[in-house]
Amino acid sequence: MASLAATRIDHQRETHTPTSFVVTFPTDQLLRMDSGVALAPLTIAYQTYGQLNAAHSNAVLVCHALTGDQHVANVHPLTGKPGWWDVLVGPGKPIDTDRYFVICSNVVGGCLGTTGPASRGPDGRTYGLDMPIVTIRDMVRAQSMLVDHLGIDSLFCVAGGSMGGMQVLQWAALFPQRVFSAMPIATAARHSSQNIAFHEVGRQAIMADPDWCGGRYIDCETRPEKGLSVARMAAHVTYLSDQALHAKFGRKLQDRAAPTFSFDADFQVESYLRYQGRSFVERFDANSYLYMTRAMDYFDLAADYGGVLAKAFKGTSTRFCVVSFTSDWLFPTSDSRAIVHALNAGGASVSFVEIETDKGHDAFLLDIPDLVATSRGFLDAAGRARGLG
Amino acid sequence: MASLAATRIDHQRETHTPTSFVVTFPTDQLLRMDSGVALAPLTIAYQTYGQLNAAHSNAVLVCHALTGDQHVANVHPLTGKPGWWDVLVGPGKPIDTDRYFVICSNVVGGCLGTTGPASRGPDGRTYGLDMPIVTIRDMVRAQSMLVDHLGIDSLFCVAGGSMGGMQVLQWAALFPQRVFSAMPIATAARHSSQNIAFHEVGRQAIMADPDWCGGRYIDCETRPEKGLSVARMAAHVTYLSDQALHAKFGRKLQDRAAPTFSFDADFQVESYLRYQGRSFVERFDANSYLYMTRAMDYFDLAADYGGVLAKAFKGTSTRFCVVSFTSDWLFPTSDSRAIVHALNAGGASVSFVEIETDKGHDAFLLDIPDLVATSRGFLDAAGRARGLG
Structure with a gap:
C-alpha cells in the first residue's frame, strides 16, 4: 500500500488534473440540481473509445456504479488495473469499440475529475460537505450536457449496472427520445430500506x-x-x-x-x-x-411520476434489456421484475434475463458468459434496427 | 442517552459487582481453555428463576446470544428493559419458572460479571486483550462448572438461540449424559464465511x-x-x-x-x-x-469429530427440538437442516420446525406464536418423559 502522503498526492492529481478528457462548462451553463442549488462551473472528466460515425448514431454511454469511474476500458491511472468493464467494453466485445463510440464520464459528486466534494469551488476552497447533495437525476442531467457538448443528439445505447443501472433508468425516463436502447443491469427503480x-x-x-x-x-x-x-x-x-x-x-x-x-x-x-x-x-x-x-438512497423513480413507475416509461420507443442475477441479494431479481412489469405496462419493448450465478451482485462486473452473450445479442439486434454496420 | 462518565460507571458496576448471583471458583478449579490457557480465578455471574426440585431434575439452562446476558427474565439493571427472553421464560411461559429451575449465566468473555476482558486479572489489572480467546466450548465448560456448583447432575433442558444455540449443540456433544433435552434455535453447527x-x-x-x-x-x-x-x-x-x-x-x-x-x-x-x-x-x-x-467465528463442531457432525451426536439419548425461521438469512434453514441430518444420522430423537415469519434472525427473540407453541409442546412432552409434574 502506498504511503498516506503519496496516496493523497495521486488522488489530488486525479481530482484536479485527471488523466482523462475534461470539459468545464461556461458558468452560464449551470447544473440545476434537485436540491435547488445551481452548480457552476461544472467540470466533467470522461473517457471515450472508438469513433463517432458521420451520422452520430453509434454512441454508447456507459454509466458507472458507486465506486466506479470513467476508466471503463483502460488501465486505471491510480491502481494500474484493467478497466472495470473490460469484459463487456473493447474491440470485439459486446460494447464493441470497433463499432461504437463509447463514452463514460465520472459522475457529479465523484472524485476522479468531475465536480465533487474533493473539487475546489469558485472561491478556490475544497467543497467538502458544501458540495450540494447529488441525485441520480443530477448525474444524468450532467451527462446530458456532456452528450450535447459532444454533438450527439440520440444515444444508441445507455448501459450500466447497480448505480449505473439507476442512471440508465433515469435517462430512459427523462430523455426517452435520446435513448435508442437501454441496458439496466442488477439494479432497481428505487433503493430498498435494507440497502x-x-x-x-x-x-x-x-x-x-x-x-x-x-x-x-x-x-x-x-x-x-x-x-x-x-x-x-x-x-x-x-x-x-x-x-x-x-x-x-x-x-x-x-x-x-x-x-x-x-x-x-x-x-x-x-x-x-x-x-x-x-x-x-x-x-x-x-x-x-x-x-x-446518498444519491442511491434518494433514488425512487416512481416517486417522480405519482408513485406509478409505468408512467415513467409511458409510450417509450426505447428498447430495453433488463438483467438480474440469481444470487444478487442487494438488487434481487424481484427489483428487476418490478422494472419489467412497469416497462410492459408502459408498452415498451423489453427483454428480461435472469442469469444463474453464485457470484452475487458483483456478477455484473465479472466475466459471466451469459452476461456477455446477452449483451452481445441485444446490442447486435439493436444495432441492426439502428442501421449500424 | 446517559453521559459517557455515567455509562462507564454503570458498566463498571455491573462488571465488578453485578446485580446477579456471583460464584468465584477457588484458584485450583481452573478453566482449561481451548487456547491452552488455564484461567483462574473464574467468576460467573448468573440469574436463577423458580425452584430446584428435590430430585434436582427440573433445571433448565438458558444460553444467551452474542449481545445477550444473564438477565433472561428480569428487568435489565442497565437498560431497565424486560428480560431478553421474556416471551419464553417466566411463570406460565413455555420455559415455565413455576415448574422449572431456570439458570442463565453470563458467558466467559462477557461483560456483566463473568470473567471477561473488562474484568481484573489476578494482578489487579484489567484483562483487555490479555484475556485469552474464548471458544463456545470454553463457555460450555464454564457453565458445566456452575451447574456442578449448583448440585445439578443432569439438566432437563438446555435452550438458546444464535450463539446460545451453538452452546446448546456444544453441551449436547460434550456432555450427552447431562442433557435430557435440547433446543437449538436459529443457529448453526459452524459459522459461515459470510458471517x-x-x-x-x-x-x-x-x-x-x-x-x-x-x-x-x-x-x-x-x-x-x-x-x-x-x-x-x-x-x-x-x-x-x-x-x-x-x-x-x-x-x-x-x-x-x-x-x-x-x-x-x-x-x-x-x-x-x-x-x-x-x-x-x-x-x-x-x-x-x-x-x-471471535468465539462464534471459531465454532465448527464437526471439526472436533473428524469433520463428521453426526459423530458429535452418535448414540445420544438427548431429545432435540431444532427451530429455524424462513426469513433468517444469517442462520438460514439450511444450517438447521444440516444439524437435523447429523442428528438423524446419529440416531437422535429430533423434532424440526421451520417457522414462517418475515422477522429475520431476530425472530428467535420475538413473540412469534409458532415459536411459543413449539417450545411449549416440546418441553411439555419432555417434561412428561422426565416425570416432571
Whole structure:
C-alpha cells in the first residue's frame, strides 16, 4: 500500500488534473440540481473509445456504479488495473469499440475529475460537505450536457449496472427520445430500506473517523482511511453471495495450519476483506462515498411520476434489456421484475434475463458468459434496427 | 442517552459487582481453555428463576446470544428493559419458572460479571486483550462448572438461540449424559464465511476507533463508543430481513415531509439504526464484542469429530427440538437442516420446525406464536418423559 502522503498526492492529481478528457462548462451553463442549488462551473472528466460515425448514431454511454469511474476500458491511472468493464467494453466485445463510440464520464459528486466534494469551488476552497447533495437525476442531467457538448443528439445505447443501472433508468425516463436502447443491469427503480441501512452503516463508519475532520479532511491534511476502509468492507460483503464466499473461502485459514487464538486475520475471508478495505482507500475519496451512497438512497423513480413507475416509461420507443442475477441479494431479481412489469405496462419493448450465478451482485462486473452473450445479442439486434454496420 | 462518565460507571458496576448471583471458583478449579490457557480465578455471574426440585431434575439452562446476558427474565439493571427472553421464560411461559429451575449465566468473555476482558486479572489489572480467546466450548465448560456448583447432575433442558444455540449443540456433544433435552434455535453447527466476514467488519470498526486505545480503553479512561456503535449497526441490519425492513420502514421519512438533501437521518431506517448503535454502547463492552464474535467465528463442531457432525451426536439419548425461521438469512434453514441430518444420522430423537415469519434472525427473540407453541409442546412432552409434574 502506498504511503498516506503519496496516496493523497495521486488522488489530488486525479481530482484536479485527471488523466482523462475534461470539459468545464461556461458558468452560464449551470447544473440545476434537485436540491435547488445551481452548480457552476461544472467540470466533467470522461473517457471515450472508438469513433463517432458521420451520422452520430453509434454512441454508447456507459454509466458507472458507486465506486466506479470513467476508466471503463483502460488501465486505471491510480491502481494500474484493467478497466472495470473490460469484459463487456473493447474491440470485439459486446460494447464493441470497433463499432461504437463509447463514452463514460465520472459522475457529479465523484472524485476522479468531475465536480465533487474533493473539487475546489469558485472561491478556490475544497467543497467538502458544501458540495450540494447529488441525485441520480443530477448525474444524468450532467451527462446530458456532456452528450450535447459532444454533438450527439440520440444515444444508441445507455448501459450500466447497480448505480449505473439507476442512471440508465433515469435517462430512459427523462430523455426517452435520446435513448435508442437501454441496458439496466442488477439494479432497481428505487433503493430498498435494507440497502439504505447498509449505506448508513458505511457513512457512519466514515464520519466516526476523527480523521474525517467534519468533512474537511483535505484542509486538515488527514484522510479518514480507517473509516472508509470499514465502510468498504461492510459494503463488500453485500456485493458477494453467501454461496460465493463459501465456495471461495469457506472456513479456510490464511497461511496457517491452526487458529492462532487471536484477533489476527486467521480466516482467508478476513484477510481478503482487510485487503479490500485497504486498497479501496488508495483510489477513492471518503466524501464522494457519502455523496454516492446518498444519491442511491434518494433514488425512487416512481416517486417522480405519482408513485406509478409505468408512467415513467409511458409510450417509450426505447428498447430495453433488463438483467438480474440469481444470487444478487442487494438488487434481487424481484427489483428487476418490478422494472419489467412497469416497462410492459408502459408498452415498451423489453427483454428480461435472469442469469444463474453464485457470484452475487458483483456478477455484473465479472466475466459471466451469459452476461456477455446477452449483451452481445441485444446490442447486435439493436444495432441492426439502428442501421449500424 | 446517559453521559459517557455515567455509562462507564454503570458498566463498571455491573462488571465488578453485578446485580446477579456471583460464584468465584477457588484458584485450583481452573478453566482449561481451548487456547491452552488455564484461567483462574473464574467468576460467573448468573440469574436463577423458580425452584430446584428435590430430585434436582427440573433445571433448565438458558444460553444467551452474542449481545445477550444473564438477565433472561428480569428487568435489565442497565437498560431497565424486560428480560431478553421474556416471551419464553417466566411463570406460565413455555420455559415455565413455576415448574422449572431456570439458570442463565453470563458467558466467559462477557461483560456483566463473568470473567471477561473488562474484568481484573489476578494482578489487579484489567484483562483487555490479555484475556485469552474464548471458544463456545470454553463457555460450555464454564457453565458445566456452575451447574456442578449448583448440585445439578443432569439438566432437563438446555435452550438458546444464535450463539446460545451453538452452546446448546456444544453441551449436547460434550456432555450427552447431562442433557435430557435440547433446543437449538436459529443457529448453526459452524459459522459461515459470510458471517465471519460480517463479524470482521464489526471488529475492524471497533479497532479503528482511536478511543479503543489498543484494547486498553478502561486504563485510558476512554470508550470506543463510535466504533462499537458502527459495529452494532452493521450487525443489526443482518438480524432483520429485507422484508421486515421494508414492512417496518420502507422508504418512509423521519419526522419530515421531504428529503432534506443532507446527511441527516432523513429515512426512518437510518434514525432507527443510529438509535440501535447509541443504545447498545450503554450496555455492552467493546472488547467483549470482539471476544464474542471471535468465539462464534471459531465454532465448527464437526471439526472436533473428524469433520463428521453426526459423530458429535452418535448414540445420544438427548431429545432435540431444532427451530429455524424462513426469513433468517444469517442462520438460514439450511444450517438447521444440516444439524437435523447429523442428528438423524446419529440416531437422535429430533423434532424440526421451520417457522414462517418475515422477522429475520431476530425472530428467535420475538413473540412469534409458532415459536411459543413449539417450545411449549416440546418441553411439555419432555417434561412428561422426565416425570416432571
